[in-house]
Amino acid sequence: MTTDYTRAYWEKALAETTPRGGMFIDGQLTRSDTGLTFIRIRPMDGKPGAEIARGGIKDIDRAVASARKAFASGVWRKKDPQEKKKIMLRWADLIRKNGAELALLETIDVGKPVMASLNVDVALAANCIQYYAEMCDKLYDEIAPTGPNDRALVRKVPIGVIGAITPWNYPMIIETWKLGPALAAGNSVVLKPAEQSSLTAIRLAELASEAGLPDGVFNVVTGYGEEVGKALACHMDVDMIAFTGSTEVGKLIMGYAASTNLKRVALELGGKSPLVVFADADLDAAASAAAWGCFYNSGETCHASTRLLAERSVVDALVEKIREVTDREITLAHPFEPGAQIGALIEDAHLGKVLGMIEAGVRSGAKRAFGGERVMSETGGYYVSPGVFIAPSNNSSLAQQEIFGPILTVVPFDTEEEAVRIANDTAYGLAGAVFTTDMNRAHRVSEDIHAGTVWVNCYDLSNFATPFGGFKQSGFGRDRSVHAIDKYCDYKTIWQRFS
Numbered sequence: 206m207t208t209d210y211t212r213a214y215w216e217k218a219l220a221e222t223t224p225r226g227g228m229f230i231d232g233q234l235t236r237s238d239t240g241l242t243f244i245r246i247r248p249m250d251g252k253p254g255a256e257i258a259r260g261g262i263k264d265i266d267r268a269v270a271s272a273r274k275a276f277a278s279g280v281w282r283k284k285d286p287q288e289k290k291k292i293m294l295r296w297a298d299l300i301r302k303n304g305a306e307l308a309l310l311e312t313i314d315v316g317k318p319v320m321a322s323l324n325v326d327v328a329l330a331a332n333c334i335q336y337y338a339e340m341c342d343k344l345y346d347e348i349a350p351t352g353p354n355d356r357a358l359v360r361k362v363p364i365g366v367i368g369a370i371t372p373w374n375y376p377m378i379i380e381t382w383k384l385g386p387a388l389a390a391g392n393s394v395v396l397k398p399a400e401q402s403s404l405t406a407i408r409l410a411e412l413a414s415e416a417g418l419p420d421g422v423f424n425v426v427t428g429y430g431e432e433v434g435k436a437l438a439c440h441m442d443v444d445m446i447a448f449t450g451s452t453e454v455g456k457l458i459m460g461y462a463a464s465t466n467l468k469r470v471a472l473e474l475g476g477k478s479p480l481v482v483f484a485d486a487d488l489d490a491a492a493s494a495a496a497w498g499c500f501y502n503s504g505e506t507c508h509a510s511t512r513l514l515a516e517r518s519v520v521d522a523l524v525e526k527i528r529e530v531t532d533r534e535i536t537l538a539h540p541f542e543p544g545a546q547i548g549a550l551i552e553d554a555h556l557g558k559v560l561g562m563i564e565a566g567v568r569s570g571a572k573r574a575f576g577g578e579r580v581m582s583e584t585g586g587y588y589v590s591p592g593v594f595i596a597p598s599n600n601s602s603l604a605q606q607e608i609f610g611p612i613l614t615v616v617p618f619d620t621e622e623e624a625v626r627i628a629n630d631t632a633y634g635l636a637g638a639v640f641t642t643d644m645n646r647a648h649r650v651s652e653d654i655h656a657g658t659v660w661v662n663c664y665d666l667s668n669f670a671t672p673f674g675g676f677k678q679s680g681f682g683r684d685r686s687v688h689a690i691d692k693y694c695d696y697k698t699i700w701q702r703f704s
């Protein structure tokens with residue numbers, strides 16, 4: 206039976222839903238030790254949403270102890286790989302079966318269109334768990350070359366207790382990027398989701414438990430970053446922090462690790478990704494990529510194509526085409542509207558920050574081509590229209606700062622050399638793109654842009670087979686692909702001598 210996902214369907218589902226805002230520790234939904242909670246305000250209408258447990262140090266202690274106990278017992282780490290695979294595959298199926306509920310929870314929390322939550326976020330989260338489930342029984346160890354009387358096994362072993370700290374822009378996707386490889390490798394995980402997006406993290410843990418994941422292998426502690434996030438990153442019995450979030454907090458995480466137990470750290474941080482368009486490019490394709498690459502998810506995407514570097518002779522034509530694509534395809538509407546392509550920003554404070562950055566950019570000389578204004582304020586929600594601004598140079602604050610809103614900054618260039626220099630003139634190195642019909646130039650420029658992913662004549666294409674992450678202040682370590690497994694393992698040599 207196919208469901209008709211109308212606005213009325215989602216309004217009814219919302220009215221009938223009482224989201225669970227507790228923590229998930231040792232296989233149980235639980236309150237915080239202090240009993241404290243906070244109310245999450247819904248970005249789509251500014252109304253009070255779910256009541257979330259406000260965890261503290263004692264809750265982190267409890268969750269880490271449970272994760273350590275599960276790891277030490279071998280209840281998951283030593284499980285038959287085919288059994289592990291079956292449990293993770295069941296979990297992926299349960300995510301799909303509960304897709305509409307998960308999509309609703311994600312949208313209540315973060316304000317993105319509910320159909321995007323369903324068709325993109327839920328679908329990719331389930332696919333990610335499935336991808337790593339399939340790897341459980343395909344991981345081999347090595348035997349090193351030795352003399353005839355010796356045998357050296359080089360084992361790839363799980364690290365232990367992983368603390369995962371995640372952001373609010375793609376909660377389920379980014380959480381499963383960490384959970385999939387960390388669990389497939391045999392670790393235990395304590396997840397601290399962003400305070401804005403706890404609901405799907407809690408449901409993911411419940412569904413994992415329902416699928417058969419043993420108690421303690423995956424725990425969720427909700428609460429504030431400076432409280433539970435810091436407590437997790439400073440914990441002496443956590444072996445690694447896998448963090449996705451801002452560069453600012455990423456630097457704090459490294460400091461916490463350095464000043465406590467030297468736990469490993471993997472950081473997926475911010476970006477200010479360049480999309481370089483040469484005059485010989487297919488301008489329609491470039492305009493579509495630039496608009497969708499920047500405005501999807503209301504620009505709340507780490508690898509959004511927020512800097513459009515355009516050869517000077519095509520700037521006006523390109524901006525006009527981007528306006529047309531935006532008007533025609535990128536519908537901003539209430540997240541329950543089936544046709545909504547983008548929805549609300551995450552919260553009132555972030556709305557203020559985005560509008561403030563636009564104002565500062567305009568004051569320092571950037572010219573508004575269109576959009577970039579607060580809209581739909583009568584709903585009580587936090588909506589900003591997609592906007593394009595022409596910057597006087599790459600030094601403009603609009604071209605340097607991560608705005609994390611639907612704002613595209615255009616910087617003109619005259620030569621290939623200048624385009625590459627501007628593309629790399631940023632603290633970040635997460636992603637980039639080049640549009641040209643000259644394949645020699647495509648090859649040169651894609652090699653020279655210093656970023657974790659560079660697209661040629663397209664943007665934001667990827668699958669689980671490709672690693673994702675950045676250089677420079679976009680962090681280090683890679684999510685996705687078989688290589689993500691390495692991040693959650695280390696080598697252990699077992700040397701045997703035969704007589």
Ligand code: NAP
Nearest residue numbers: 372373398399400429430434435450451454473474475507
């Ligand atoms: P954020 O403010 O850095 O928060 C990320 C996580 O860190 C949240 O769970 C947050 O908890 C927690 N946190 C905050 N302060 C902490 C502290 N002192 N100690 C430990 N944890 C702490 O980032 P965000 O605003 O959620 O997300 C947006 C940022 O994430 C952007 O910069 C974006 O580019 C980046 N991002 C990067 C990628 C990537 O793959 N490279 C992907 C997505 C997003 P609270 O929510 O409770 O503060």
